[in-house]
Amino acid sequence: MGNNLFQFLMTSRGVKNLLSRAYSLIQRFGLGPGKMESSLTCWAKIAHKYNIRATFPVTAIIVKRYPRVIKRLQAQGIEFALHGFTHIDYSVLSLAEQITHFNKAIKVFNFYGIDFDGFRAPYTRWNHWTMEAIQELKIKWESSKTMLWDIFFTPLNVQSKGIKAYEKAVALYNSVDVRTHPVLPDLSYGEVQPQFVEIPLCLPDDEMLVDRLKLPLAKIKEIWEYILAQSYERGELFTLQLHPERLPLCKSVIEQVIRKAQSYYPKVWIASLNEIAEWWNEKAQFRAEVKDLGRGSTSNSEYKIIFNCSARATILCKNIECPSLQAEKRFNLKWNNSYQWVKPGTNEVIVKANIPPVIVKDTVDKTDESTPTIWFWRWPNGARSCLSITGDVDSLTLVDFLLRIVGK
Numbered sequence: 001m002g003n004n005l006f007q008f009l010m011t012s013r014g015v016k017n018l019l020s021r022a023y024s025l026i027q028r029f030g031l032g033p034g035k036m037e038s039s040l041t042c043w044a045k046i047a048h049k050y051n052i053r054a055t056f057p058v059t060a061i062i063v064k065r066y067p068r069v070i071k072r073l074q075a076q077g078i079e080f081a082l083h084g085f086t087h088i089d090y091s092v093l094s095l096a097e098q099i100t101h102f103n104k105a106i107k108v109f110n111f112y113g114i115d116f117d118g119f120r121a122p123y124t125r126w127n128h129w130t131m132e133a134i135q136e137l138k139i140k141w142e143s144s145k146t147m148l149w150d151i152f153f154t155p156l157n158v159q160s161k162g163i164k165a166y167e168k169a170v171a172l173y174n175s176v177d178v179r180t181h182p183v184l185p186d187l188s189y190g191e192v193q194p195q196f197v198e199i200p201l202c203l204p205d206d207e208m209l210v211d212r213l214k215l216p217l218a219k220i221k222e223i224w225e226y227i228l229a230q231s232y233e234r235g236e237l238f239t240l241q242l243h244p245e246r247l248p249l250c251k252s253v254i255e256q257v258i259r260k261a262q263s264y265y266p267k268v269w270i271a272s273l274n275e276i277a278e279w280w281n282e283k284a285q286f287r288a289e290v291k292d293l294g295r296g297s298t299s300n301s302e303y304k305i306i307f308n309c310s311a312r313a314t315i316l317c318k319n320i321e322c323p324s325l326q327a328e329k330r331f332n333l334k335w336n337n338s339y340q341w342v343k344p345g346t347n348e349v350i351v352k353a354n355i356p357p358v359i360v361k362d363t364v365d366k367t368d369e370s371t372p373t374i375w376f377w378r379w380p381n382g383a384r385s386c387l388s389i390t391g392d393v394d395s396l397t398l399v400d401f402l403l404r405i406v407g408k
């Protein structure tokens with residue numbers, strides 16, 4: 001197992017590259033956990049300042065080595081998640097082996113009272129047995145599937161060595177291209193209950209931008225703000241990965257990205273992975289009933305819509321008339337040219353349309369331009385898109401980092 005990981009690291013990073021990183025590693029991790037603890041404490045302060053939560057997947061071996069540190073951080077409001085027992089490549093393990101590992105990890109978390117709802121695979125490396133194990137162990141979400149954003153929209157001015165290192169990572173992560181797939185959570189894995197929520201992780205992460213491409217902070221800010229803007233346009237999710245050891249370096253950038261996200265209207269929902277999974281399950285229960293009132297003309301009949309959803313549901317509609325809500329100015333917010341936003345907390349409403357409105361529960365509205373439609377939108381409380389900040393905690397000290405290389 002150690003061997004396989006060693007090979008993985010050699011192919012992904014190269015011996016020279018590993019050695020050249022030694023210096024920056026010594027700067028990032030101390031001999032004791034103090035440096036990393038203060039990075040995570042710094043995150044807790046940022047989260048408090050902007051009233052947001054982030055998610056930090058951590059290996060169980062780290063919890064076991066530093067239970068008091070992890071407990072203290074949890075008490076400061078840091079949200080942790082499972083990240084394997086040790087930091088190994090789970091994509092080469094069988095179902096039974098993975099279940100054994102994850103059970104061992106869960107035991108450690110439970111023993112030390114560290115809360116978790118979800119899982120992210122080390123190196124984001126997984127196989128179909130990983131997903132089976134997640135389902136079997138009733139873990140609520142997983143966030144190991146990666147999606148790649150294009151960063152070459154802007155001149156990067158990087159040496160070919162950097163581009164090569166970047167491309168190596170791209171090849172290894174085996175990401176899905178965002179140009180062909182929406183970046184959204186998914187609840188459709190398997191047919192059996194309970195299902196878990198799959199939350200994709202967006203690439204490039206901080207390691208690719210800082211260590212491989214060696215981009216200046218201004219470029220990193222430009223790239224993250226570009227992805228934020230694109231995901232906002234698309235009404236999707238931007239799951240950002242910033243490892244806590246690079247937080248001191250990237251602190252000003254991440255704060256600017258958060259401030260940018262908080263400046264949008266309709267807003268960007270900044271949420272932790274626990275919060276996203278909870279919302280996705282909640283949204284899956286939403287229903288609406290359409291009753292034909294048998295009134296009005298044939299081209300403009302009246303329908304009563306009864307909503308069965310939580311107060312934070314975002315209900316959009318198109319091609320329907322809603323005189324009572326319009327009169328109360330509840331209907332005046334437009335998403336784009338075709339959708340309007342029903343006031344939150346509306347339980348029922350009488351509308352006019354030429355045919356009974358179609359209720360859409362999917363993440364994509366596939367009705368045509370002219371169909372009267374009511375759509376339970378993807379994000380809560382009128383948010384148009386979602387930003388989630390995550391950071392895998394792989395090592396707290398230099399010794400952890402070295403042990404990790406041999407799979408310990």
Ligand SMILES: [Zn+2]
Nearest residue numbers: 122123392394
């Ligand atoms: Zn990791």
